[in-house]
Amino acid sequence: MTDASMDTPRPRRAKTSLVSEDARTKKRNAAEKRFQAYGIAAIATGLFFLAVLAFSIVRSGLPAFTTTVVDVNFTLTQEQFDEAEGQLFKTKAYSGYFITALQKKLEAENVQVAFDEAAIERIMGKIGGTLREYYTANPDQLGQEVAFKLNASSRVDGYFKGRVQRETLQDSRFLTLADLDLVDALAEAGIVHSAFDWGFITGADSGVDNPGGAGIGASVVGSFFMMLVVLFLSLPIGVAASIYLEEFAPQNRWTDMIEVNISNLAAVPSIVFGILGLAVFIQFMHLPQSAPLVGGLVLTLMTLPTIIISTRASLKAVPPSIRDAALGVGASKMQSVFHHVLPLAMPGILTGTIIGLAQALGETAPLLLIGMVGFVARGYPDGFISGFTDPNSAMPAQIYTWAARADQAFYEKAWGGIIILLIFLLTMNIIAIILRRRFERRW
Amino acid sequence: MPVIWLIVIVLALAAAGFILGRTRAMQSAGGDSRHLHSLPTYYGSNVALKAVVPAMLLMVVWLVAQPFYVNGVVSGMIPDSAIADGSSRGLVLAEVRRAADGLDNAVAQGAISEEFARNARADFTDVTTRLKEAGQIVTTQITQPVLRAAQEYRVINATGNMIMSGVVILVALLGVFWGLRETNKDFRARNVVEKSVMALLIAAASIAVLTTVGIVLSLIFNTIEFFRLYPASEFFGSLTWAPSFGGGSELGVLPLLWGTFYISLVALIVAVPIGLFAAVYLSEYASKPVRSFAKPMLEVLAGIPTIVYGLFALLTIGPMLLSVFGPDGTGWMGGQRAVITAGLAMGIMLIPFVSSLSDDIINAVPQAMRDGSYGLGATKSETIKQVILPAALPGIVGAVLLATSRAIGETMIVVLGAGAAARLSLNPFEAMTTVTAKIVSQLTGDSDFASPEALVAFALGMTLFIMTLGLNVFALYIVRKYREQYD
Incomplete structure (x- = not known):
């Protein structure tokens, strides 16, 4: 019986060689490569997400550390102070003085741009109130030149940082296109510029309507x-x-x-x-x-x-x-x-x-x-x-x-x-x- | 006397007791510490412990118990007629507390004198105008009985605090004397001190159990209260979630559960393949430098607070998806808040969670199994697919379950990224909301604490707690059972 079974013809096998890859080995090796590639892709995806996260944090977060400020040197004399305090609308008088001073300064710089009190208020807030508060608290500064560093409004700040765009801006009571011309002129004269915002690091929350003053x-x-x-x-x-x-x-x-x-x-x-x-x-x-x-x-x-x-x-x-x-x-x-x-x-x-x-x-x-x-x-x-x-x-x-x-x-x-x-x-x-x-x- | 000063006094007494006890012990041994039973510091510690522990315990109990007593007394002073319609005794008591705070602040400012604030016969309008002048908020709800109750409240609280200070200091002093009395050279101070330290250690370890008990009790009582006001069958059976603070809300939990599961599903679809393949590659293929770079980098993702992922979902992923699938693209997506936005961010957060857990589990598969497979001529990937992953499967399932429980309990990402509308929908580009997001919104609103709209948050919390607890217990059971095989 054993002889007989040995004589049965074996199934024919394809000739194989260790040197050349047969189709099956090729398939197995390809599967191996594919599997490895999946692993690399998974890790790359994870690292990619990390990179995107880091990038978007840095790109969107850094502007928070700068703010747009308005630098003005301004002198208020004792007579002007007394006159303003004698009027009915006190803060209006103060902003009048400020606008005159700003106009003079712009003329000296040879910048031609027209603006009114409302525009100034839209750009840097209620300037008259700020000035009055300062001078009533520090009467000894009257008659001397004081360098004011005022925060621009959050929309002007947004214009500087690219959040507010000329093309998409619609005139509103917060900002108009004409204001942006004024801001550009002031920026050219070096009056409006970006500065590091210490207020963000040392400040407190400011309320819903004042994003510019919010600090952590x-x-x-x-x-x-x-x-x-x-x-x-x-x-x-x-x-x-x-x-x-x-x-x-x-x-x-x-x-x-x-x-x-x-x-x-x-x-x-x-x-x-x-x-x-x-x-x-x-x-x-x-x-x-x-x-x-x-x-x-x-x-x-x-x-x-x-x-x-x-x-x-x-x-x-x-x-x-x-x-x-x-x-x-x-x-x-x-x-x-x-x-x-x-x-x-x-x-x-x-x-x-x-x-x-x-x-x-x-x-x-x-x-x-x-x-x-x-x-x-x-x-x-x-x-x-x-x-x-x-x-x-x-x-x-x-x-x-x-x-x-x-x-x-x-x-x-x-x-x-x-x-x-x-x-x-x-x-x-x-x-x-x-x-x-x-x-x-x-x- | 402020509590902080009381603590300082007790600690000072303990320090004095420590020095006294030590000296007394040394004296009893004739200045030679070899005649003492224990080291001299133990005698000092014994006295100090006896001063601090009973006094502090008494103080804590007193501080917890006093408000109940005061509330009971003050509540008895308010006649039923003083409680307006639609109001409750609890609200009136809150008003009493506010009025008492106002009186306190006014006295602190010097606007009214202490006697005046206490004077029960003082004219009602006089007191309220003076309070108003002192810048304290006086609402129309302050009525004659409320003001009388507030005055009484202040008086009882002040007396209570005074008695407490006295009793606590007395107890501390008694402790010092007790400790000093038993101090002599044959007293076994070390054994006594070690026993009390041991008691403190056990107490510290039991805080974990107390926390769980606290969680369960705070959920259960408020949940029962909720079900008394709102039928449980509606809560579990209704298909709409529409709270309205005027009453008549529909508070069905099903849409919230669906949102929770859908967002978790999206997150797992992102996290599980990436995490699993990353773990396999890192443990089986990666060279040492690659591993030592990529592993900690992926784990950085796990260390980032969830609020960052929330903001990332809302302000980066959302607008990005909107530009592709939004009205300008395919038009599938209405707003940047959607299931897929929150799901993607949550998936990124879970990648390191899945990968590091599976990494541990894959590494725990014995090397002999790999060697056996290689010896039979299998390639690396065949070994992984046919030997390692099946062997590690229970552990990996456990890891995925833990990740699921993490996804279900995640709050900040869904609060910021998923939206506020409760919907039963299959569209992943629609905004949905989850159990956790609704807990936050129901408890941070202005609603009355006793209304079903606020209390529902506790029932939701209970649902969440039971779900995550079940998942965790099941996952830990699977992982532990699997580990036993190779140990």
């Missing part, structure tokens, strides 16, 4: 006080909880429950923490609404799981020999942990804490629910304690408020706010990386 300073302060609360609550509580769970906890139902809770809390949507804050801290405990203290408490509860998870990892990384050595020379369990394990785990704990803080700094949704919306950030707190209890906003909430407003000029401010927020986040992350690089120990 007050909400940076709000974020700062919130981060103080988060740091001083979540670091000690997080470290204490991790020490217990990692070093002391017996295996029982209670510790199991704690562990499950921590891993679940890490994945609860942030807005649910906002609801918690609203119901417990504001409705139940009657803590002040919109206060950085409450915001800090909510964010503390949110960051705790992050900090606990990273602290436990760094406690686990300390080798048992350290604990054994401490116990061997007569330390108690508590002493071995607090005197030896904790100091060795500290760099890892701090890194985790900074990353948790950075996460908390960028969180928006829970803050909206407890009332820390942008428009409450109208000024700086009076002192250290009122910094915690006075209504304030935080950077991301302020950005949200600007983004939700109808006036397009606020969008630029929102992007600018994002640049500032990202600078803070970047700094925190770099500090965390440096800490890790410098103090990380491999056992």
Whole structure:
């Protein structure tokens, strides 16, 4: 039988060679190449999105840091002051003086352009009121030349930045085409120009109708006080909880429950923490609404799981020999942990804490629910304690408020706010990386 | 006395107690610490702990309990006749608090004297005009009984705070004396201190459980309150979402759930293929320099706050899509806010989330399985497709589920990018809204807190919490089960 089966003719196979690829190998190799290309394409897409994101942040955000200012040297004599104060429409008299001075200056520069008081008001706001306020507050400046640096209106600012275009502009009570001629002439004379906007960095929210005066300073302060609360609550509580769970906890139902809770809390949507804050801290405990203290408490509860998870990892990384050595020379369990394990785990704990803080700094949704919306950030707190209890906003909430407003000029401010927020986040992350690089120990 | 000063005083007492306890212990040992049972600092810590812990506990309990007591007393002072139609006792009490704040501010400014603010026989119109002069807001709702109640409120609060300060300081002092009394050289200070530190550690660990309990309770009570005002069958069964603050709203959750799922679906369609292929390439093909560059760069996407993605969706993705699909292009899209706008931004946000989770899981597949497959003559891609991915599948499913839960709970992107109209539609170019976006809009409006329009946010929060919790538990279960196979 075996002979017979050996004699059966084999199916004919195509001649193959190791040197030349047959069709099947070609197909397999092509599939291999294709698969690899998919991977490269996926990574390229991811990096492309990152690049587009970075590009649009920088391109749209940088204009927020400049503003259009009007530079005028102006002298008001005592007689003019008295005369203006004696009139019925005081501010009108002031703007009359200003316009005469501006006309003289333009004539000296040899610029021919006609304008009236209304045009000036459209370009740089109610100039008479500003002047009157200044001179009544500083009467000693009368008769001397004062260099005024006035912010141009947000629409003129938009014209300079390309937001407002000649072709699409429709004459309105805010800006007319004739005003743009005047602005061009003033720009040529060097009277109107762009300057760095310190007001954006130090200012507070300005209200719906004044995008030019909006600044992020007050909400940076709000974020700062919130981060103080988060740091001083979540670091000690997080470290204490991790020490217990990692070093002391017996295996029982209670510790199991704690562990499950921590891993679940890490994945609860942030807005649910906002609801918690609203119901417990504001409705139940009657803590002040919109206060950085409450915001800090909510964010503390949110960051705790992050900090606990990273602290436990760094406690686990300390080798048992350290604990054994401490116990061997007569330390108690508590002493071995607090005197030896904790100091060795500290760099890892701090890194985790900074990353948790950075996460908390960028969180928006829970803050909206407890009332820390942008428009409450109208000024700086009076002192250290009122910094915690006075209504304030935080950077991301302020950005949200600007983004939700109808006036397009606020969008630029929102992007600018994002640049500032990202600078803070970047700094925190770099500090965390440096800490890790410098103090990380491999056992 | 402000609470902060009370805390400072208690801490100062504790510091003094620490030094006293330490010295007393050293004295009892004749100045030689070798005769002591524990190290001298433990005697000091014992005294300090006994001063701080009971006093602080008492203070916290008192601060939480006092408002309830005060509210109870003040509420009893307001006759039913003083509550206007359409108003409620809660609103009147809020008015009382506001009036009391106004009196406080006026006293602080020096506009009225403390005695005058307390004087129960003071003329009503006199008080209100003086308040107005001091720049305090006086509404028409301040009536005679409200003002009397506000005065009483201030008096009780002031007395309560005074008693609290006294009692807390007394308790701290008693703690110091107690600690000092038991201090002598044979006292086992270390054991006592370590036991109390242990109690503090356990308390800290239990905060996680307390947080969950807090979340569940705050959701449940308000949800029950909501269902008392609005039928649950309507909430789960109605197909329209049309809140109107005048009453008669239709609050069906289904359109919101549909918007949530649709946007999450778009996000996952973007994020899962890109994230998965990126993870496969990074863990199987990439050279070391490529990996060490591309991996952290992708993870930068995960560190960017969601508000940035929201703005990116609204101001970059939206206009870009509008220029292609809008009225000037194919005409499919009406405005820049749409399901696809929010979905794309959310997808970009989720890429690193999917890729780093799957990366970990792919790396956990044992090398022996790859080697076996190569030994049989499989190419790299065949190994990945037929060996590694099937082995890693449960973990990858877990990662996708976690990403889904993240997408469902995401708020800022949808608030800015998805629009405000609740719709049941299949068109991804239309604006829709989600559960999270509606929680924000219902709770940040001016609506009365006791109305169904505001309370519905808690029912929505409950829905969201249960959905994400279910997904997380399921995902963690799958991931954990899979890991056990190779450990």
